[in-house]
Amino acid sequence: MDERYSRQMLFAPIGEQGQAKICTKHVLMIGAGALGSSNGEVLTRAGIGKLTIVDRDYVEASNLQRQQLYTEEDVEQKLPKAVAAKRRLKAINSNVEIRAVVGDATPEMLAELVGDVDLILDATDNFETRMAINDISQKFKIPWIYGACVGSFGMSFTILPGQTPCLNCLLKTLPVQGMTCDTVGIIAPTVQMVVAHQTAEALKVLVEDYEAIRSSFVSFDLWRNQYSSIKMSKAKDKGCLSCGEAPTYPYLEQENLMRSEVLCGRDTVQIRPPKHGDVDLDELSTHLSALRYEVKGNPYLLSVEMDGNRMVIFKDGRALIHGTKDIAQARSIYQRLLG
Amino acid sequence: MDERYSRQMLFAPIGEQGQAKICTKHVLMIGAGALGSSNGEVLTRAGIGKLTIVDRDYVEASNLQRQQLYTEEDVEQKLPKAVAAKRRLKAINSNVEIRAVVGDATPEMLAELVGDVDLILDATDNFETRMAINDISQKFKIPWIYGACVGSFGMSFTILPGQTPCLNCLLKTLPVQGMTCDTVGIIAPTVQMVVAHQTAEALKVLVEDYEAIRSSFVSFDLWRNQYSSIKMSKAKDKGCLSCGEAPTYPYLEQENLMRSEVLCGRDTVQIRPPKHGDVDLDELSTHLSALRYEVKGNPYLLSVEMDGNRMVIFKDGRALIHGTKDIAQARSIYQRLLG
Amino acid sequence: MNKILFFAHLKDAVGEESxxxxxxxxxxxxxxxxxxxxxxxxxxxxxxxxxxxxFAGDEEVIEQGDEIAFIPPVSGG
Amino acid sequence: MNKILFFAHLKDAVGEESxxxxxxxxxxxxxxxxxxxxxxxxxxxxxxxxxxxxFAGDEEVIEQGDEIAFIPPVSGG
Structure with a gap:
């Protein structure tokens, strides 16, 4: 072990003591896509004690451009990402205990998994799951690290329960439609830069160097050569329902979650967002056409043919995903397009 | 191909045209350590036409904490890094032509390899090789991207012959002793952040989006939460011997190179830096002791036992590496400790 | 006078960084x-x-010389 | 008056960021x-x-109010 982690122990803020701490810590990582691949690899190489990986998707050809744990063989085998990730991570560091969970990170699942977890790493692709992570983090007093990216633009923020503002303080409400990697693209360097910030913060949390933790919200654009660091203490909201004085953890409650159900006898899953939104169908249509999907529409709905499924999206955010009875798959398709 | 690079083509500044360009370009990457692993993977996933990798080392246990292409099996097999890198990169993207060169990136070798190269990526661990890359870049009019890191501190700068200042403009002289990963450690997030900057710039060069290229010198410290971007146009020196009005490309000339020779019948390699330096033996001794090497010394020299070799370093920078006749190995040991 | 900075796609939409x-x-x-x-x-x-x-909330009042920036949160990952 | 910023290990050596x-x-x-x-x-x-x-060369003269920063180039990789 000494030899393996020698360069990390030589780094004074970690040292031998820090390394000993890292080796006993348990990180829960939600998502094994681009951010998850790279975050998972850095932490596994760093020698964390245990890594739990939750992901609902399988490896596809379009992932290979930026999801660093996966190979062409994983695509051929259509392996679930959590399983393919575990296989590669074990080859990299057999000392790390790795648990792969194939499934949707619902509030119930998060609450089950969070037992002895020291840190939650955000590697999801949608705000709904992030808001659930945020409430779980507050309820169980576990730090988490927000990270997100699209195009050449990325951001990160470290959330410590009881100290920093939380994601609900910043967003106040769930944005209905965000840009996603499936609508405006993504380049790998953006992923690496978000992960650099997330994993540096993760190491600080794991070695308990709280003074070094970044209190600002970082965002950057690598193609436009921008970098910004915003002080966040004023964002903390005493009335916040997630981290304020009387928390209710709203995103753990059924009524605020996206609902999905298999439509009886129709090989179709219906998805309803918690609040009626206002989807810009024109913009979505333009993006999806650029992606070479066949898109038809009228002012009230959009119909998209994609990889054997047909999705019909209504202006209020409701959608029907035809050609599947698999709720997790349907939610994944929905959130990849609508954020 | 459309599917594989779809998210990258969706990114507007690349698009289909940019992707077509990327697929025809040849990148020469010097070094396959931490920066090389990660740079090589990003570019291979991005689908560059050809990647030539030059490295003189083999995979060791202490590399695994941050060098993302390598596994425990590569360490067991003591594979040369260039060979292990090629193996993994082929599994990631079989469309990319990869050439692995095991050896020291001397000026002669660089001049031979540089034929149809569109971009040189710096992933070396010492200034001597960087200065040679810098002169080769100027002489053959090929852009290169400087990247370096140690601890939580990293930096990058894009050098376009005929436009930007060059590394010789900035450094003026070869620093005698720098901090290296082998003396003050390194954490993986620092590597990822340097690579994020290098590969974003690489993609801009490859798709020929010269307006987007970063003209500033970036440096950052992830543990100390610092980021700086310095405008560099004033650094351009008309009298610079590498990029000025009357270039002589000094770092391609034998008299300015580090000299190394096998000492006859002694199983020892002697290394002499081009100029007499002034090595701080006390500081070096402290670092090497922290690394658990056995160090003895007096005011004139330091003797270090390391992995079966014994190195004696003199105050003027000269060194004897006992226990080997392999010049490339001896140079590698020397530069890892002395930068 | 105030300076307003635009990040990411907002920069392209406005046509200028500030x-x-x-x-x-x-x-x-x-x-x-x-x-x-x-x-x-x-x-x-x-x-x-x-x-x-x-960070500034929606009700914060801008003063002379303040520099304002907008950061659009994204969900990709 | 001038502000002098120290990066990386210089910050630790000086004991302050600026x-x-x-x-x-x-x-x-x-x-x-x-x-x-x-x-x-x-x-x-x-x-x-x-x-x-x-960027500033060694001969550049500092003026009132200038902010100065030192960046130590490193060789690791």
Whole structure:
């Protein structure tokens, strides 16, 4: 072990003591896509004690451009990402205990998994799951690290329960439609830069160097050569329902979650967002056409043919995903397009 | 191909045209350590036409904490890094032509390899090789991207012959002793952040989006939460011997190179830096002791036992590496400790 | 006078990285509304606002010389 | 008055991220020499210097209000 982690122990803020701490810590990582691949690899190489990986998707050809744990063989085998990730991570560091969970990170699942977890790493692709992570983090007093990216633009923020503002303080409400990697693209360097910030913060949390933790919200654009660091203490909201004085953890409650159900006898899953939104169908249509999907529409709905499924999206955010009875798959398709 | 690079083509500044360009370009990457692993993977996933990798080392246990292409099996097999890198990169993207060169990136070798190269990526661990890359870049009019890191501190700068200042403009002289990963450690997030900057710039060069290229010198410290971007146009020196009005490309000339020779019948390699330096033996001794090497010394020299070799370093920078006749190995040991 | 900085796709939508304009006396919400109309920016209502590199809520009032930046949160990963 | 920023290990050596001190009228080389003595910094002679976020050579003269930063180039990789 000494030899393996020698360069990390030589780094004074970690040292031998820090390394000993890292080796006993348990990180829960939600998502094994681009951010998850790279975050998972850095932490596994760093020698964390245990890594739990939750992901609902399988490896596809379009992932290979930026999801660093996966190979062409994983695509051929259509392996679930959590399983393919575990296989590669074990080859990299057999000392790390790795648990792969194939499934949707619902509030119930998060609450089950969070037992002895020291840190939650955000590697999801949608705000709904992030808001659930945020409430779980507050309820169980576990730090988490927000990270997100699209195009050449990325951001990160470290959330410590009881100290920093939380994601609900910043967003106040769930944005209905965000840009996603499936609508405006993504380049790998953006992923690496978000992960650099997330994993540096993760190491600080794991070695308990709280003074070094970044209190600002970082965002950057690598193609436009921008970098910004915003002080966040004023964002903390005493009335916040997630981290304020009387928390209710709203995103753990059924009524605020996206609902999905298999439509009886129709090989179709219906998805309803918690609040009626206002989807810009024109913009979505333009993006999806650029992606070479066949898109038809009228002012009230959009119909998209994609990889054997047909999705019909209504202006209020409701959608029907035809050609599947698999709720997790349907939610994944929905959130990849609508954020 | 459309599917594989779809998210990258969706990114507007690349698009289909940019992707077509990327697929025809040849990148020469010097070094396959931490920066090389990660740079090589990003570019291979991005689908560059050809990647030539030059490295003189083999995979060791202490590399695994941050060098993302390598596994425990590569360490067991003591594979040369260039060979292990090629193996993994082929599994990631079989469309990319990869050439692995095991050896020291001397000026002669660089001049031979540089034929149809569109971009040189710096992933070396010492200034001597960087200065040679810098002169080769100027002489053959090929852009290169400087990247370096140690601890939580990293930096990058894009050098376009005929436009930007060059590394010789900035450094003026070869620093005698720098901090290296082998003396003050390194954490993986620092590597990822340097690579994020290098590969974003690489993609801009490859798709020929010269307006987007970063003209500033970036440096950052992830543990100390610092980021700086310095405008560099004033650094351009008309009298610079590498990029000025009357270039002589000094770092391609034998008299300015580090000299190394096998000492006859002694199983020892002697290394002499081009100029007499002034090595701080006390500081070096402290670092090497922290690394658990056995160090003895007096005011004139330091003797270090390391992995079966014994190195004696003199105050003027000269060194004897006992226990080997392999010049490339001896140079590698020397530069890892002395930068 | 104030300087307003635009990040990421907002920079492209506006066509410049920053503009100079006097919005002192207005609240952040009013500035957002004004800019959304002026530059046909749809998504400013969900953008995070920073005034002098510090987080600012919608009701915060802009003063002379303040530098304002908008950061649109994204969900990709 | 001037602000001097220290990056990376220089920050630790000095003990602060920045100091305020009047060095106007001095050249960059003189400021380096002064700081090296004052804080026992060995490696300032090889550090790159920025004045107001722009590269500055050793002979550049510091003016009132200039912000100076030192970036030590490193060789690791």
């Amino acid at each position: 503009i100079r304009i006097d919005v002192s006396g207005k609240t952040v919400a009013e500035v957002k509304e004004f800019l959304a109309k002026e530059y046909e920016l749809q998504k400013l209502d969900t953008a995070m606002t920073a005034v002098n590199e510090e | 100091i305020r001190i009047d060095v106007s009228g001095k050249t960059v080389a003189e400021v380096k020499e002064f700081l090296a003595k004052e804080y026992e910094l060995q490696k300032l002679d090889t550090a790159m210097t920025a004045v107001n976020e722009e």
